[in-house]
Amino acid sequence: MEIYVxxxxxxxxNYASHSALIDTGAELSLIPSNIAREIGAWSTxxxxxxxxxxxxxxxxxxxxxxxxxxxxxxxxxEVAFAMSDVEQNLIIGMDVLGPLGIIVDTKMGKLxxxxxxxxxxxxxxxxxxxVWGGIKVVEKLSERNE
Numbered sequence: 001m002e003i004y005v006x007x008x009x010x011x012x013x014n015y016a017s018h019s020a021l022i023d024t025g026a027e028l029s030l031i032p033s034n035i036a037r038e039i040g041a042w043s044t045x046x047x048x049x050x051x052x053x054x055x056x057x058x059x060x061x062x063x064x065x066x067x068x069x070x071x072x073x074x075x076x077x078e079v080a081f082a083m084s085d086v087e088q089n090l091i092i093g094m095d096v097l098g099p100l101g102i103i104v105d106t107k108m109g110k111l112x113x114x115x116x117x118x119x120x121x122x123x124x125x126x127x128x129x130x131v132w133g134g135i136k137v138v139e140k141l142s143e144r145n146e
Contacts, residue, residue, distance in 0.1 A: 006070055018035060066078050
C-alpha cells in the first residue's frame with residue numbers, strides 16, 4: 001500500500017503544499033528539482049550517493065527546506081533532501097520519520113506521533129512555556145541571564 005500525505009514546505013523564497021509519498025524503506029528523503037526550485041530550497045553544496053532498489057547509483061545534490069505535517073499538528077522542521085531530476089514524487093524517508101517520532105500504520109495508511117504527550121512537551125519547552133500540573137510557567141529569555 002502506498003501512503004501519501006499532504007506536507008507543507010518552506011524554502012527561501014516560497015511556501016507550498018504538496019502530496020508526499022511516505023517510504024519506510026527509504027533511508028533518505030528526496031525532493032524533485034521542480035519542487036525545490038518552486039520553494040527556493042537552500043543549496044548545501046553537499047552531495048550524496050543514492051543507491052536505488054535495483055542497485056543503480058547516482059550522485060545527487062543535497063538541499064534544505066522546512067517540512068511540516070499538517071495532519072500531525074504541524075510537527076516538522078528543517079530537513080535535508082537529496083534533489084532529483086528523475087523522481088516526480090516528493091519522498092519522505094526514515095531520515096525524517098524516525099527523528100520526528102512519526103509512526104506509519106501501513107494497514108490503515110495513516111501517520112501518528114510515537115508519543116504525543118512528549119512531543120507536545122518538547123514543543124512547549126522550545127517556545128519557553130512549561131506546563132506542570134496544569135500551571136503555566138513562562139520564563140522570559142532576558143531574565144535567564146540575570
